[in-house]
Amino acid sequence: MTALVVGASAGVGRALSEALAANRKPLLLAASDPEDLNALAAHLRLVYGATVVTVAADARDPEAFAERLSAVAAEIDDIDELYFPIGFSRRDDKAQLDADASLAILNSNLTVVAAVTARFLPSLLRQPKARIVGFGSIAALRGRKANVIYSAAKRGLESYFESLRHFAAGTGVVVQLYRLGYIETQQSFGQRLLFPVVTPEQVARHVLATEGRDFGVRFFPRFWQLIALAVVWLPWRIYKKLNF
Amino acid sequence: MQSRDGVPRAAHSFVSFDGGVRARGYLQQPDRYRFWRGRLDETPRISRGAGLSYAGASFLADGLSVSHRAFDRVLDFDSGRNVVEVETGITLSALHRFLSPRGLYLPVQPGHGRISVGGCIAADVHGKNQTRDGTFINQVEEVTLVHPAHGTLQLSPQRDAELFRLTCGGYGLTGHIVCARLRASAAPIPWVEIRAAPFASAEEGFNHLRGAARDADFSYTWHDMSTAGDGFGVGFLIQGSFVPQERAPGTTPGIAEAPVLSADGRARLPVPLLNRLSTRMLNSLYRWQQRSAHKGKVVALADALFPTHKAQAYFQLFGAAGFREYQAILPYAATASYVDAIRSYLRQKPLPITLSSAKTFAGSRELLRYTGDGISLALNMPAGADADMFMEFLDQRIIEFGGIPNIIKDSRLPRAVVDACYPDAGRFRETLRAFDPKRLFRSDLSERLKL
Structure with missing residues (x-):
């Protein structure tokens, strides 16, 4: 059985791919850049002896992306785990992006996840045990003036995973969404952040350690749960004055 | 700070490992190959590996340090010739973990495993038996060098040998050393x-x-x-x-x-x-x-x-x-x-x-x-x-x-001591300037020695 990692080439996706390879899990890795994918695949094969197949495709075109993936997947072992550490944001995402730019963010964070899941869900439901893992963001807790479209996409992703979990209830498919706090990636690099960052490797270890647990949604790191409570319940008259 | 190459830059305080030099500059940490393929601007820059150089070789006041930390993978291995290709951000320790189970090791390497392969090439370091093994360049078959004015270059003792020898031991001043093919030796027993x-x-x-x-x-x-x-x-x-x-x-x-x-x-x-x-x-x-x-x-x-x-x-x-x-x-x-x-x-x-x-x-x-x-x-x-x-x-x-x-x-x-002791210091400067007239790759070390 093979694990599919969508958005595998950097950050959490790369760390997750490495952790899965270290666990001897055959991998189907997807990302936009063939050079990044080839480097990662070579490393995983040489260092871990992993079986790795790659697909380079553009997530901004979800239908074509899903089509390419399912064509390649048809040639290999059955998929029983889907991981979506995919995400795309822009620092100028401040409520003034045009339709194309907005759609690129929505497609890369949400639509492509739905499109790929739709392709693989029938076979996952036939498995005695399977897993679909999404990665949300604390940016989705409450709308704010930065990361406007990105936050909307991530909140949409939460709703999508809630529905998916409901749909898969009673089957062997476990649906999990990790709401990630600050992660040491390009998104957070060089920013002054209020709370500690964790490494992609820590995220990957946590995801693998919580396999099979039907918790629905979980914060990582867990302390974000308390911060989330404070953010959500903060009165509007105070919230609107925050510059973040 | 967002840059033209799309990879954020952060203001950063740098210090040499011996604590002798401190500088404020910018740090960039790309994690995708499109960075190397893309159009790198002409900001004075230098590669940064583990940041463990005693001298200030990986930073420059107000300059840009480009970290190779995310480029730390094993890309190829020729078991017949014991040649391994790596991204140069890989640490010596990680590389040893790859080579050792295959009965191999690099005889020339410095004493701490956190040091990056890129740093070893740039400083042409020595190991525990320099008389027998020479310096790090003796293990290098090929390097991939990226320079904003020259694009991506493959250098080896056979291909552009002069630039290869200037790069191995060139303190990172010829460009970003992105990948390298290294020749390992047999370790009869671990x-x-x-x-x-x-x-x-x-x-x-x-x-x-x-x-x-x-x-x-x-x-x-x-x-x-x-x-x-x-x-x-x-x-x-x-x-x-x-x-x-x-x-x-x-x-x-x-x-x-x-x-x-x-x-x-x-x-x-x-x-x-x-x-x-x-x-x-x-x-x-x-x-x-x-x-x-x-x-x-x-x-x-x-x-x-x-x-x-x-x-x-x-x-x-x-x-x-x-x-x-x-x-x-x-x-x-x-x-x-x-x-x-x-x-x-x-x-x-x-x-x-x-x-x-x-x-x-x-x-x-x-x-x-x-x-x-x-x-x-x-x-x-x-x-x-x-x-x-x-x-x-x-x-x-x-x-x-x-x-x-x-x-x-x-x-x-001081520069005067280097000039007095290294007869080729002038040739190093001339060759470097001929390759890079704008002298884009600079560091505290190169400024001090006027390289």
Whole structure:
């Protein structure tokens, strides 16, 4: 059985791919850049002896992306785990992006996840045990003036995973969404952040350690749960004055 | 700060590992190949590996340091020829973890596993038996170099040999060294027997060292120079050789992750703990510890390659003020005079020499490569005005005796000393300027030495 990692080439996706390879899990890795994918695949094969197949495709075109993936997947072992550490944001995402730019963010964070899941869900439901893992963001807790479209996409992703979990209830498919706090990636690099960052490797270890647990949604790191409570319940008259 | 190449830049405070140079600049940490393929702007820049250089080789005040940290993968392995291709952000320790189970290792590597392969190429470092193995360039088959004006270049001893030799030992000034193909050597067994043989004077130690370099896989001396009185220069000849199969432990040693080492972590103690008294105690303790190795002790190959892993607290004892290292190759004929000069100086102006260690070197001098025939002697001491005065004294002795100082070990080394000691310094500058007239790749080290 093979694990599919969508958005595998950097950050959490790369760390997750490495952790899965270290666990001897055959991998189907997807990302936009063939050079990044080839480097990662070579490393995983040489260092871990992993079986790795790659697909380079553009997530901004979800239908074509899903089509390419399912064509390649048809040639290999059955998929029983889907991981979506995919995400795309822009620092100028401040409520003034045009339709194309907005759609690129929505497609890369949400639509492509739905499109790929739709392709693989029938076979996952036939498995005695399977897993679909999404990665949300604390940016989705409450709308704010930065990361406007990105936050909307991530909140949409939460709703999508809630529905998916409901749909898969009673089957062997476990649906999990990790709401990630600050992660040491390009998104957070060089920013002054209020709370500690964790490494992609820590995220990957946590995801693998919580396999099979039907918790629905979980914060990582867990302390974000308390911060989330404070953010959500903060009165509007105070919230609107925050510059973040 | 968002840059034209799409990868964020962050203001960053840099410090050399010895604590001697501090600078504010910008740090960028790309993690995708499109960065190298894309249009790099002409901001003065330099690559940064582990950031462990004693000199300020990976940063520049107001300049851009491009971290290779995310480019740390094994890309290819030719088991027939023992050639491995890696991204140059890979650490020596990670590479050793890959090579060791295949019965291979890199004979030329410095003493800490956190150092990156890129840093080793850029400084053309030496290992534990320079006489036999040469410097790091001897293991390099090919490098991939990225330069904004030249694009991506493949360099090897056969392909653009002059630029290859300028890059290996070029302190990162020819461009970003992104990938490298390295030739590994067979490690007959992952165990090494270490023997420490005592000697009564520095000169005796150097004589033993010359013989040991021919026979052993690893050889260096340790000297006690913490006092200029009786016992100055006494120490141990430390030799390591692969253990014969019949005497090897029946197990395979585990290879642990190299302990975290950084310039900031090294400087955590606000005050230095090494003074003349504690240095003498430290040296006595080390001599006592070596007793167990008189008859030989078997250690894992990784422990022999990276002895600093178990002694890195030593660097922290210097505290925030830092330390200085003076490493220089002296012609054999001059070693006795050099050691006498050191002893005379220390008699008049006592200074805690915390570490003194020597290796034999062989080879011809070329460009700014730290190589040549003779004895390479390294001296450590706490940073400060006394240390700087002592190092200026050593600068003059090195010029007088026809030696060369190690550029990558000294964040203070003046241009005049380099020009006096390295006959090819002018050629290095000319060749570099011919390749890169705008001199885009710059560092604190290159600015100081006007490279």
